[in-house]
Amino acid sequence: MNKRMLLCLLAFVGMSHLSQAQKAEDSVKATINQLFEGMKSANASMVQGAFADSAVLQTIITRNREGRTVIRNEQVSAFADFVGKQKAGAADERIQFETIRIDGPLAIVWTPYKFYFNGSFSHCGVNSFQLVRLNGQWKIQYLIDTRRKEPCE
Numbered sequence: 325m326n327k328r329m330l331l332c333l334l335a336f337v338g339m340s341h342l343s344q345a346q347k348a349e350d351s352v353k354a355t356i357n358q359l360f361e362g363m364k365s366a367n368a369s370m371v372q373g374a375f376a377d378s379a380v381l382q383t384i385i386t387r388n389r390e391g392r393t394v395i396r397n398e399q400v401s402a403f404a405d406f407v408g409k410q411k412a413g414a415a416d417e418r419i420q421f422e423t424i425r426i427d428g429p430l431a432i433v434w435t436p437y438k439f440y441f442n443g444s445f446s447h448c449g450v451n452s453f454q455l456v457r458l459n460g461q462w463k464i465q466y467l468i469d470t471r472r473k474e475p476c477e
Contacts, residue, residue, distance in 0.1 A: 369409030448476035
């Protein structure tokens with residue numbers, strides 16, 4: 325095999341690998357977008373469907389009454405029920421995909437966000453997701469977020 329053919333083969337293999345990685349990232353993003361589309365449309369089943377059955381949902385409260393950092397746990401079903409009781413468009417979380425890493429059936433995703441409720445800015449922070457590929461679909465296994473009023477830029 326001459327050098328030109330070898331370089332073409334290596335370029336093809338490299339592009340194929342990049343294409344597969346992009347498809348995996350796109351499917352991870354689709355699961356996360358499902359969560360936020362469900363929130364915005366007040367669709368509890370869409371929200372619930374983005375999560376694995378054994379998912380953990382947590383929020384870091386940076387200042388409780390005593391000034392301590394506290395982690396609040398929430399059941400996914402309770403969160404989905406709450407979302408379903410909102411009017412469509414009330415809960416609007418606008419995210420940016422900053423980091424996505426995938427290793428086989430495990431993905432981590434970091435998404436800074438700004439949250440608007442009934443059209444008004446409420447808070448900002450970051451979401452940290454861990455997703456697992458189960459039965460050919462990405463599901464959110466773990467979600468923890470921060471919440472603050474500022475800085476939000």
